Amino acid sequence: MDPEDLKYSKEHEWVRMNGNIAEVGVTVFAQESLGDVVFVDLPEAGTDVAQFAKFGEIESVKAVSDLFSPVGGKIVEVNAAATDSPEVVNEEPYGTGWLIKVELADASQLDELMDSATYQATLE
């Protein structure tokens, strides 16, 4: 089950809010579908990203996929652990495998996202 305190996008990314900082990662479903992640390409901290825009790429033994940010704003931190040891995305997608932190431009963006039950329903 995906954590209930997170918000989810239809592109299988999650958001964890901490003040106005949004932590972003991919869901268990995403990492299971991708298979073993072997490379993660993330932008530099300080770049801006629009909601639902591409912010990076994730490569698994199967394929390369685009990463889409579920929220827009300035990227204030990127997870070096994910780029240095991509296996953390498979092992702890909701924990040490997070990808970027975004300073949320507009809190109403969160209304565009799903709660965990709604997201789960899209996977059935």
Add this chain to the structure above:
Amino acid sequence: MTISASAGDIDRRLLMDRSVSGRKAFTLPESDVPAQNLPDSSFLRDDVELPEVSQLEVIRYFSVLSQLNFSIDTNFYPLGSCTMKYNPKINDELSNLPGLADIHPLQPDETVQGAIRLLKDLQDDLGEITGLPGVSLAPLAGAQGEYAGLLIARAYHNAQNDSARTVAIVPDSAHGTNPASAAMAGLEVVTVRSDDQGNVDVENLRELANENTSVFMLTIPSTLGLFEPNILELTKIIHDVGGLVYADGANLNALLGLVKLGDLGVDICHSNLHKTFSTPHGGGGPGSGPVMVTDELAKFLPKPVAEKIDDGYVLATPEMSVGSINGFHGSFSIAARAYAYIKALGLEGLQSVSENAIISANYIQAKLRDKYDLAADRYCMHETVLSATRQKKRGVAGLDIAKRLLDFGIHAPTMYFPMIVDEALMVEPTESESKETLDHFIAVMRQIDDEIDSAPELVLDAPHDLPVTRLDEATAARKPVLRWTAEL
């Protein structure tokens, strides 16, 4: 020490591991010219380890390696999209004739008239088959054919003083080379959706097509192995906004003598000779991706183009050519093989190539559809895209099924492509295979499905009987070891 008897074992040592200092495979004759010192030897390295082995050891090493190869000459190879059909050996014989094999690309045209005539005849045949009479054989592979085609589209729009067209529209089912070629050609890529039948979404294309559209890239039949029933409407939408239609002819082997791309409204296409026209590929090719265009676009073709003049044949540069896209004429020996294939079969033979390829794929689809889901529930063309979604729910992924097939001497189908299909297994039997081979494949696929319930470890741990078993692809990609070291 005891030596165990195992004549069937493979000597797995790498060439470096067989190296003995001072051993040689070849002895150079005494130099009969004065020694020259290099003006600057600082760029030479002496830290590169090279194997020192005898000639016989080299022969054994590579002979054994070649026997480990999984090839169309040894095994059924239903690798969807790649069209691993039989390469008739007469093609090799013909291309090795001295008049074709022992000539040089810089020889004067008048000394190689037969070779240029061969290129001209092949151009004419490809023009006839596709209905697009302007042909250049220069591109060295499918992706280079795409790139050449997109350069032609750009040159055409520029010649019309219509240079604001910067967008290539590409379906979400397209092969990755399409958006890559478009980006290389300086175009912005916009993706058009597929509908629930696997066709291009007509309304979505209508929304996306506008005065910025340079070209619409469409694979025919699609990468799902399906014919586009709305093709005439799709090409009209693009022409109505002033754009050009590019057909990726990677799957042309389904259309030979049945449909001409030019009749469907296509302006530019390429064909992979190494797929449709039975020239070798896998293990590096070389490939060949001729580009075909309408009469109107022929003046933009990459050079050279073989032409007939009053007293013979010449290699010419079209009037507004996009230029050279490689050093010489393309893959000449591959063109010679394709020529042999086309001339041996003739129009009727080529037509039955496509008919048999389509019948074989549909036979497999019909015999497996109760066990495996289909990407699209309708007749397919030359390949069928199965989906192992039912199997995945029972704990076995498409990858495991592909690995298990290897145990039965069957090459894995293309997996996880097209990317819009979950757990895709793309099966292309080609026209080359007998009904007995198809029946064997069908029986094996049904048995693997049974094994998922009766003995899942047989599938999950496959392959069991090959020189290497399940490889650790993730570690190989995460921590690649790219250079030999003595410690390994």
